[in-house]
């Protein structure tokens with residue numbers, strides 16, 4: 001089952017793809033269905049119920065605000081981040097449904113966090129009710145945020161088509177992907193490029209790949225330049241600007257040691273992860289919580305790696321992203337990228353695996369070396385729990401992005417120093433990751449009820 005590049009890498013707002021972007025998209029879709037069916041103008045009130053992980057960590061992840069953005073008909077990629085929609089709503093108690101139809105709406109009254117209840121189909125459930133002036137129900141829909149910003153309505157979650165997007169080179173497992181590459185004498189990036197070219201015009205695909213790369217790099221640059229305290233109860237200061245200043249000083253004083261490169265990778269990952277924590281514009285890679293890993297490894301490639309690469313800078317960046325997209329497709333088909341389902345293995349673990357494969361490919365690695373890089377990266381993230389302190393995507397998430405980025409570089413380098421032969425296949429590691437994640441107690445799967453969230457601090 002192939003997942004398109006356009007679904008793997010979405011541009012949106014932090015701090016969480018499953019808890020911010022997914023609920024925003026679900027709310028927007030609910031409103032759009034009301035509009036299409038001619039019921040929008042009859043709506044007098046809307047009630048929203050958040051279940052499971054969305055209820056338990058929704059406040060820290062900005063879920064209620066995201067629901068409001070979606071009800072307003074805003075899009076995560078284009079929403080004006082300079083405008084304070086929530087303040088406007090709090091002052092007026094008037095929400096323009098779909099941007100056109102005014103209703104009375106109070107966030108505290110109309111969005112309920114149902115902390116005691118998890119819907120059986122998925123840990124991230126939401127119910128939207130639209131009522132008319134007499135209190136009669138106009139629409140009642142349940143949606144699930146299944147990871148990476150993707151959303152399914154209740155009737156779709158069990159009936160996902162085997163191949164939602166027919167493509168010439170469909171693959172579900174890494175073994176199938178490797179077979180295609182060997183048979184057709186194509187790289188992984190070329191397979192993805194051909195598939196994408198059948199889904200959309202090639203210039204659209206090319207400009208999307210460039211836009212994803214640019215958006216990631218803009219997030220790095222903004223994160224380095226922005227000081228201040230991150231939102232939420234932890235009152236954490238942004239660290240990226242301070243790390244950057246120290247690195248610049250060391251550079252100008254000729255005080256550079258052999259491991260300074262690790263400081264740079266940490267800096268780039270911190271910059272994006274802090275932007276995400278502050279609700280800034282980042283790219284799901286594969287999620288918002290793990291959005292710092294791939295940009296940091298790509299900046300490493302751009303600054304240090306590409307000198308030894310067979311590709312030009314721009315081509316190398318595109319090979320990196322297209323390869324990473326194929327690896328994400330494997331995790332989506334055979335496991336999960338949702339922290340609420342499989343813990344942080346599915347977020348920073350998958351990001352690390354994608355980044356390792358992308359870097360190995362951009363450095364000219366063989367198909368076997370690329371698989372090996374992705375496999376090493378996940379093998380050493382197995383069992384990684386999701387236990388965000390105070391339900392905020394900050395501790396351990398920001399540092400975890402940095403550790404994941406450094407680990408990805410190491411995994412790629414290990415793979416590139418070998419001949420590609422390896423004992424454990426990527427498919428075996430993905431199956432193990434999925435089994436391990438589902439065996440984790442619920443407290444370690446984005447509920448903020450156990451682990452660091454329980455023992456580290458009180459909120």
Ligand code: SF4
Pocket residue numbers: 289290339343344345347348385386387388392393394396397400446
């Ligand atoms: S611990 Fe990992 S999975 Fe959980 S919120 Fe943080 S980044 Fe996401």
